[in-house]
Amino acid sequence: QKEVEQDPGPLSVPEGAIVSLNCTYSNSAFQYFMWYRQYSRKGPELLMYTYSSGNKEDGRFTAQVDKSSKYISLFIRDSQPSDSATYLCAMSAGGGSNYKLTFGKGTLLTVNP
């Protein structure tokens, strides 16, 4: 089993839809969870950063972490064509020498006007 699993999609939705993106993981030591957005031919851009379980909201974006289920989600409300990108989940065990980020393979999202 891979450490981080992410459905590659592609996912296509109409403008205004609620989008749900998900990752599962197997390493119970992961404590820090991130979502990156990557536009075509660009570098990944940090979108959301959360620690441990719970929810974090930033505008139209909500990140959820359920450590008991080893499952994280990113919700996008009122999706816009500008949200069309690949979304990568990433996670790490913690600070100090536990620097290493483990990435999902990314989900390609297209929001159609």
Place this chain on the structure above:
Amino acid sequence: DADVTQTPRNRITKTGKRIMLECSQTKGHDRMYWYRQDPGLGLQLIYYSFDVKDINKGEISDGYSVSRQAQAKFSLSLESAIPNQTALYFCATSGEGQESSYNEQFFGPGTRLTVL
């Protein structure tokens, strides 16, 4: 100006050539990373550096070497390029501060490398 810059942005080379990719950052971060990204494989860590004197291998370091010339500069070299090193290469940085932590990595725009 971008916080993390990479040069060149695109490079086409031939098998056996030595190639150097460069990364510079103005974020003041002490940690820097090199990744490669292949379609369907996600991001794979090649090398990482916690400071100028601390360089470590990542998951896929064979065929690559790095140099940390200064806190702000981290170069990746392909000693003898081969076609399966054709990929998108990203540099990233992280650092501890009021608004960031080592777990948050910030990426450059990438270098698209093609080895013929």
